Amino acid sequence: MPTFQNQDILEIAQGTALLRIAPQAGGRLLSWHIDGQPVIYWPDQADWSQPARIRGGNPLLFPFLARHRVDGQIGRWRDSAGVVRDLPMHGFARDLPFAASVDAQGAGVTMTLSDSDATRAAYPFGFRFDATYRLADAHTLDVDLTTTNTGDAPLPYYAGHHFYFALPHTQRGETALELPPTQRRRQEADGSISPAEPGESRCTLDDPHIMDRFHCLQGTPTQPVRLIAPGLGRTITIDLQRPGSIPWYAVTTWTEAPESDFYCVEPWLGLPDAIHNGLGLRWLAPGATETASLRIAVAGSN
Template sequence: MERIPYLGHTIYRWQVGPSTFLALPEKGARLMHWNVTLGDGSVRDLIHWPELDQLDDIAKVRGGNPILFPFNGRTYDRSEIGFWRADDGVRRPMPMHGFARQGEFRVKRLDERGFSAVFVPGAEAKEGYPFDYEFVVSYRFEANAVYVELELTNLGQAPIPWSAGHHFYFNLPWSEGLTRKDYVLEVPAARTVRRNESGQLVDGPRLQPRETLDNPALIDTVHTALRGHQFQVTERTTGARLRFRTGFSNTTAKDAAVVTWAADDKVPYYCVEPWMGPPNAPETKIGLHHVGPGQTQKFLVDITHG
């Protein structure tokens, strides 16, 4: 592990076997980049990071893996976007994807295989999510895999709601000359949904078990009612793939979801996002988890390249 100066900050670089990882733990606990050196000496970029000239607003950077906490996507209160209502009946503000991706973190562990960082709530987070808790993001890097754990511990006396997730920006294509039609997504979902203008979940497009990533129906679609906890993206010409696996500790995986998204068909990335549940969980109650006093829950994701 080595320290590297980058745009006025110090980022960290890990070399684990053929894999190289870059991260900025203090800013959003952001994993920035992952590439793999192949047997022929070429380098395959897996997680996208754009060229930047400053890092003043890291939440808006479309790259790496923004952490979505305490809630995925947009929240609504009685059809009004940007708010949520807790069990105490109080309406509170909540930005899209919550506070963590733009938040400050304190490094708890930094070693040759990864890091753990603790969220330090600012004034906005304290107003919108006024609970006594510890939220920790932990990464473990392996030769051809990354493991990430989101852990929420309730330090107070009342249950704490959450429905967190990841916003991985994967580089696409992996190989020169290919396009999205050369990549196949396989998600064992029995249902797809989307969010309407009032925040409610409505039926999404009817999709096949295997879809190529050039299908526009995949964009902004939530894959749910999962029949398993593994899914994958495969490059058809080479058979190279990314295998995803999700898991939960001390809570149920019943409403877990996978979101597929890209800004348009020209961007050099494609997002495949494991979420604890669909968007607007505080209002719909679908995918909403509660951590009891003194308890800890975890959402675990690992991605393997092979």
């Protein structure tokens, strides 16, 4: 097994593309390089004692994403019977080890997290959560999130991605984000979701209005999401309208600091606190399975 930053990892290669993945660290996609250049960012110095806190790769957000709260306390949720439970922000998947299976062609991997004693106190449901990454070619990455209800009660969830796209911070002003029709919302200080505002079809990544904003998709997307980075000679297309996929609810834009050399574009199945506000909350019947799929294609990568 290859090692990276003194960690055992998986590597998936296709042509000039290389994926690095750490199943034991939350099923984390660490990085994606094409021709040696990073598409998905990973820091040179990473604190592996707390993998979920590393700014990079693609943390998997499950069973809930972002902030949920009860009586002002972040990281708590109340079920329909009124029982309050502790569940970390962005869920527990990014903190737990996944089992992994590489496909016969060596072009993809499926990682699996199932309910256990480590999950049931926070989330008392039977589930199987699979994340699949597959390189269709050197410039195209297919990603599936598949959730199965293995229990005997309806399962509430809203999963998502947290892709850290590599981008020098000095290039934000010239890097554009193109979106299909959306309404823009945010989470207020008290945890509520703001009223919807008309979304923009194009903006640049130095626009303060898109920081920590939810671009809620309106109907079936008529076009993909595009990240156009002329400074890198690169356009990244995120296709959210894949065959057989359940609908994505929103795309969130975020970065950590003005000097961060990444920008996050995050497809989500729901909005923060959906377990309480219902915005994107999904209910999966016992025995049912559903998949949220997307495709990331990179054109013009140097």
